[in-house]
Each structure stands twice: as structure tokens, then as C-alpha cells.
Amino acid sequence: MTPELVAGVFATEEEITAAADAARRGGLPIHDAYVPYPVHGLDRAMGLTPSALGKICFRFGMTGLTFALGFEYWCSLFDWPMNVGGKSFSASPALLPIAFELTVLFASLGTVATFFYIRGLKPGKTPAFARLGGLDDRFVLVLRAERGAAAGALEKFLRERGASKIETEAGT
Amino acid sequence: MSGHARLSELRRPLIDGNKTLRRVTDDVCAPIERGPNTSWYYGMAAALTALGTGAFLVADQIWTGIGTWGLNKTVGWSWDITNFVFWVGIGHAGTLISAILFLFRQRWRTSVNRSAEAMTIFAVMCAGTFPLIHMGRPWLAYWVFPYPNSMGPLWVNFRSPLLWDVFAISTYFTVSATFWYIGLLPDLAVVAERASGLRRKLFKLLSLGWDGSMRAWLHYEQLYLLLAGLATPLVVSVHTIVSFDFATSLVPGWHTTIFPPYFVCGAIFSGFAMVLTLMVVARQVMSFEDYITARHLDAMCKITLATSMIVGLAYGTELFSAWYGFNPYERFAFLNRMLGPYRGFYWVMIFCNVLVPQLLWFKRVRTTPAWILPISILINVGMWLERFTIITISLHRDYLPSSWIMYWPTYHEVGTFIGSLGLFFTCFLLFCRFLPMIAISEVKGVLSYARAPEGGAHDA
Numbered sequence: 001m002t003p004e005l006v007a008g009v010f011a012t013e014e015e016i017t018a019a020a021d022a023a024r025r026g027g028l029p030i031h032d033a034y035v036p037y038p039v040h041g042l043d044r045a046m047g048l049t050p051s052a053l054g055k056i057c058f059r060f061g062m063t064g065l066t067f068a069l070g071f072e073y074w075c076s077l078f079d080w081p082m083n084v085g086g087k088s089f090s091a092s093p094a095l096l097p098i099a100f101e102l103t104v105l106f107a108s109l110g111t112v113a114t115f116f117y118i119r120g121l122k123p124g125k126t127p128a129f130a131r132l133g134g135l136d137d138r139f140v141l142v143l144r145a146e147r148g149a150a151a152g153a154l155e156k157f158l159r160e161r162g163a164s165k166i167e168t169e170a171g172t
Numbered sequence: 173m174s175g176h177a178r179l180s181e182l183r184r185p186l187i188d189g190n191k192t193l194r195r196v197t198d199d200v201c202a203p204i205e206r207g208p209n210t211s212w213y214y215g216m217a218a219a220l221t222a223l224g225t226g227a228f229l230v231a232d233q234i235w236t237g238i239g240t241w242g243l244n245k246t247v248g249w250s251w252d253i254t255n256f257v258f259w260v261g262i263g264h265a266g267t268l269i270s271a272i273l274f275l276f277r278q279r280w281r282t283s284v285n286r287s288a289e290a291m292t293i294f295a296v297m298c299a300g301t302f303p304l305i306h307m308g309r310p311w312l313a314y315w316v317f318p319y320p321n322s323m324g325p326l327w328v329n330f331r332s333p334l335l336w337d338v339f340a341i342s343t344y345f346t347v348s349a350t351f352w353y354i355g356l357l358p359d360l361a362v363v364a365e366r367a368s369g370l371r372r373k374l375f376k377l378l379s380l381g382w383d384g385s386m387r388a389w390l391h392y393e394q395l396y397l398l399l400a401g402l403a404t405p406l407v408v409s410v411h412t413i414v415s416f417d418f419a420t421s422l423v424p425g426w427h428t429t430i431f432p433p434y435f436v437c438g439a440i441f442s443g444f445a446m447v448l449t450l451m452v453v454a455r456q457v458m459s460f461e462d463y464i465t466a467r468h469l470d471a472m473c474k475i476t477l478a479t480s481m482i483v484g485l486a487y488g489t490e491l492f493s494a495w496y497g498f499n500p501y502e503r504f505a506f507l508n509r510m511l512g513p514y515r516g517f518y519w520v521m522i523f524c525n526v527l528v529p530q531l532l533w534f535k536r537v538r539t540t541p542a543w544i545l546p547i548s549i550l551i552n553v554g555m556w557l558e559r560f561t562i563i564t565i566s567l568h569r570d571y572l573p574s575s576w577i578m579y580w581p582t583y584h585e586v587g588t589f590i591g592s593l594g595l596f597f598t599c600f601l602l603f604c605r606f607l608p609m610i611a612i613s614e615v616k617g618v619l620s621y622a623r624a625p626e627g628g629a630h631d632a
Contacts, residue, residue: 125381137193
């Protein structure tokens with residue numbers, strides 16, 4: 001059975017941060033928060049681990065660099081060495097600008113694609129809880145009714161911390 | 173940004189008018205939702221006329237061949253490459269504002285970064301058309317890419333600066349467009365949520381189901397930081413590589429080591445001038461004065477002034493090196509620049525790029541749109557002349573006096589430039605009409621900056 005989701009709507013970032021902090025300390029499972037802008041401190045209050053995109057970006061960058069240098073050397077040394085004014089076929093400094101550009105290209109596009117993939121962002125996806133105003137000016141904290149935390153208790157918890165509106169939804 | 177850090181006596185709010193979060197959404201979405209006004213239609217008609225003229229002349233010169241241009245045996249690069257460098261330069265301010273100022277934590281950038289980035293993308297599009305047309309056979313443009321072909325395969329020459337340019341410009345365009353789209357993503361969702369009908373469907377599709385989830389924001393902020401970190405060396409590399417097109421040649425006036433930093437600063441200078449031109453007009457027409465405040469204009473003018481002086485220093489350094497280097501060809505090239513038949517171009521350039529920006533020392537000038545607009549336009553004229561000065565004047569009197577010649581553009585070339593202006597403004601006007609011109613989520617993030625929690629400016 002999928003757990004029920006209980007959403008509480010807050011008016012300010014201070015309120016939602018305090019509520020998320022209290023929920024985490026009280027051991028209530030936090031599903032997610034929907035906020036109009038990245039609220040700094042809310043991530044720590046929710047107990048989220050920092051994003052690992054940096055490492056992924058580095059790996060994509062290295063892939064781009066290796067690919068670019070490998071391809072440039074292979075073309076200009078082995079596949080078809082071209083004599084341009086008697087210059088060295090493996091003029092390494094001259095190969096760097098393109099290697100740099102491709103490093104940046106691979107790193108950027110790879111990281112963006114990874115971000116879309118891990119968040120499941122794709123055309124046709126329905127935004128969760130958008131009706132509660134989390135995109136506009138509300139701060140929505142969503143708790144999961146599981147592990148002995150009943151939906152009713154969560155509702156009470158959110159109300160006590162200043163949630164103006166509570167909505168319950170079957171989890172997915 | 174904890175609650176305490178914001179409340180410093182020294183800080184002033186970034187956004188005027190005591191706005192609520194809802195008000196920010198309403199204000200920024202208003203121009204999209206209420207539809208265009210008369211001035212937008214007039215602007216669009218002018219831009220489309222220019223674009224149409226340019227498109228017709230480009231079609232004609234592709235059909236006839238580039239013999240329609242004023243180029244000759246001595247001057248092989250002139251008007252078209254001037255325009256290419258001019259537009260690439262303008263395309264530098266957007267990424268500078270969105271990436272470099274982001275890394276430096278200049279939070280005022282949030283009001284202007286969206287439109288500056290849009291401007292970047294459109295300017296790079298304009299820039300790209302010129303080498304394309306210059307190829308003479310643009311339908312073979314894909315030859316610049318190293319694709320497996322049936323001619324060997326014969327690969328491109330990876331040691332050529334012109335090929336570096338291909339990679340630099342195409343990477344820059346791709347990464348800037350990606351960066352812009354990532355920045356737009358949360359705002360597209362906001363617009364979709366408020367819209368109905370076709371616009372809702374379209375924006376829903378484009379916003380990829382963005383819901384403002386904090387888990388997503390966490391990755392999003394990391395992604396934004398990474399893209400900023402990648403775009404910063406990229407933006408510097410692009411104009412560096414453009415300058416290599418010239419610096420790696422043996423033409424006096426081109427062959428100097430100062431070119432990369434000189435070109436990058438010139439690019440930022442011209443880019444900021446263009447951002448100022450557009451912002452001064454847009455904030456008025458679209459009533460965004462509370463978002464793009466006098467303090468924003470002030471900050472951008474200061475960067476313009478600083479880069480103007482770096483560019484001025486570069487002009488001086490070039491002259492000094494020509495004199496001190498004791499190379500007669502180099503000396504001649506610079507004397508010819510200052511005193512030769514094109515001297516007017518040089519001195520107007522000095523006037524526009526070095527003298528006029530000195531007015532920006534005055535705070536009154538830096539915060540008065542009526543002053544900023546003419547100054548920024550003059551700077552762009554000056555920066556166009558700088559590229560013409562470097563490219564054409566260095567070529568037209570080469571080592572062989574018997575081949576000395578003058579170059580003047582034909583109506584095809586002038587028309588093509590007008591067409592590129594048309595393309596730029598058409599794209600920009602469409603952007604103002606259909607997309608949120610100010611980064612809604614970023615502005616919301618800085619709304620409480622230097623304000624007490626209950627609202628109201630701290631120093632008011």
C-alpha cells in the first residue's frame with residue numbers, strides 16, 4: 001500500500017524551514033517541499049544530502065577532453081597526416097583550443113542531461129502539488145504518512161506550525 | 173543567506189517597491205499575458221523590414237556570388253568579418269552577467285541576467301551568419317566539421333585558428349542556450365501554471381514538469397553553479413580564439429600578443445553597452461523600473477567604464493609596442509591607422525570608446541537613462557569602428573605599395589549588416605513578448621535582501 005501524502009501550505013520561508021526542521025527532529029518522514037525559489041537552509045532542515053552533480057560533471061568533462069585529444073591526434077597523426085607549411089603533425093598546443101571547447105561542451109550537456117534524468121524531468125510530466133501555489137508564493141511541505149505516523153497526526157503537526165491549508169493525497 | 177546577514181546598514185534592497193512574492197510573478201508575467209502594445213508592433217515592423225531587406229540581399233549575393241561585395245585582391249576580409257567580430261563581442265555580456273557575476277556573488281544580476289543571456293544568444297546567431305555567407309558556398313558549410321566522409325576521409329585542419337573558431341562559437345552558442353534554458357525552466361513552469369489554452373500546453377511541455385521540489389532545487393543550484401563555472405572560462409576562450417584568427421597571422425597590426433585580453437575586454441565593453449541600450453529602453457516600455465533600478469544601471473555603467481579604460485590602455489599599448497618594437501612595417505601600420513586615408517574611423521573610435529565613456533565617472537550620468545542611452549549607442553558605434561580599424565586598415569596598405577587600395581562596402585554588404593540588426597531585434601522583441609524577461613525565481617530569492625522580515629527597506 002502506498003503511503004498517503006500530507007501537504008501543508010506555509011506563507012514564509014522561515015515557517016517552512018522551522019517546520020521541516022521539527023519534522024526531521026521528530027522523525028516524521030519528509031516527502032519533499034515545493035517552494036518558489038531555492039530556500040537556503042531548508043535543505044539542511046530537511047536533512048538532504050548535497051548534490052553529487054559536481055563529480056558527474058567532472059567525469060563528463062574528462063570524457064570530452066579524452067575524446068577530443070584522442071580524435072585530434074588520431075586524425076592528424078595516423079589517419080591522414082596533413083602537411084601544413086611543414087609544421088609538426090602533433091603540434092600539441094594547437095590541439096588544445098578544440099580540446100578545451102569539447103571538454104566544456106561534454107561537461108555542460110552531460111550534467112544537464114544527468115539532472116533531467118535523476119529528477120525525471122521530461123515533456124509531459126505533471127508538476128506535483130502545483131495547485132497549492134508552491135511555484136508562485138507559497139511554501140508547501142509534504143510529509144509521508146508511514147512508519148506509524150498517521151495522516152491525522154501529521155495534519156495536526158503541520159497546523160501547529162502555522163500551515164494555513166492542509167491537503168491529503170494518495171502517494172505514488 | 174540567513175535572516176541576520178541580510179540586515180546590514182550598508183546594504184540596500186535589490187528590488188524596489190516593497191513587493192510580495194505574488195506581485196513579482198504578476199509583474200513579470202504581465203507583459204506576456206496582456207499582449208503587446210502599439211510600440212511593440214512598431215518595433216517589430218521596423219525589425220522585420222530590416223530583416224527582410226537583409227534576407228533579400230543575402231539571397232541575392234548567394235545567388236550571384238560574393239563578387240557583389242567590395243572586397244578586392246588586397247582587402248580580403250573587411251565588412252563581413254567586422255560584423256562577425258562585432259556581434260560575437262556583443263554576445264559576451266550575457267554570459268558575463270549570468271556566469272562571472274554569479275560566481276562573484278553579485279546578486280543584482282538577477283534582474284538583468286535573463287535578457288542579457290537572451291541578447292547573447294541572438295547576437296551569436298547574428299555573428300554566425302557572417303562567416304557562413306563569407307564562405308561563398310554556404311550550402312557546403314558542414315565541411316567545417318570533422319565528419320566521416322568519402323574523401324579519404326579527409327579531416328579538417330585542427331591546427332588552424334579558423335577551425336578553433338568554429339568549435340568555440342558553436343560550443344559557446346550551445347552552452348549559452350543550455351544555460352539560458354536551465355535558468356528559464358522554473359519560470360516556464362510559473363507561466364504555464366497561470367496560463368490557459370495553447371500557451372499553457374506549450375509552456376507545460378517546455379517546463380518538463382518542473383514543480384519547485386526542494387530536492388530538485390538542490391540539484392538545480394549545483395547545476396547552475398557548475399554551468400556558471402564552465403561558462404566563465406568558455407566566454408574568455410571564445411573571444412580569445414576570435415582574436416587568434418588575427419594574432420596568429422603575420423599581418424602588421426594583427427600579429428600582436430596583446431590581442432586575446434584586448435579582444436575579451438572589448439567584447440565585454442561592447443556587450444555591456446548593448447545591454448544598457450536594451451535595458452534602458454525595456455525597463456521604460458515594460459514598466460520594470462522597480463526591478464531594473466537606477467542602482468542596476470549604475471553598476472553596469474561602472475563595469476562599462478572600467479572596460480572602457482582597459483580598452484583605452486590596450487590602444488595605447490599597441491601604439492607603444494609599434495614604436496618601441498622598431499619594426500618599420502608595424503610602425504607604418506599604426507601611422508597609417510592614425511594618419512592614413514581611414515584616419516576618421518580611428519579618431520571617431522577613440523572618441524566613442526575612450527572619451528565618451530569618461531562621462532560615466534559622474535553618478536548623475538550613470539543613473540540617468542537619458543544620458544546612458546546615447547553613451548551606450550556611441551560605444552557600440554565605436555566598437556564597430558574598432559573592428560573595422562583593426563581588420564580593414566591593417567590590410568589595405570600591405571607590404572607591396574603597388575597593391576595598395578581602398579575598400580568601400582557595396583549596398584549588399586551594408587544591407588546584410590542592417591539585416592543582422594533586424595534579426596537581432598526581431599528575436600529580442602519576440603523574447604520580450606513570449607518569455608518572462610526577468611528571472612522570476614531568482615528575483616524572489618533576493619527579494620528579502622536588505623529588508624526586515626516584515627517587509628520594508630531597512631534603511632527607509
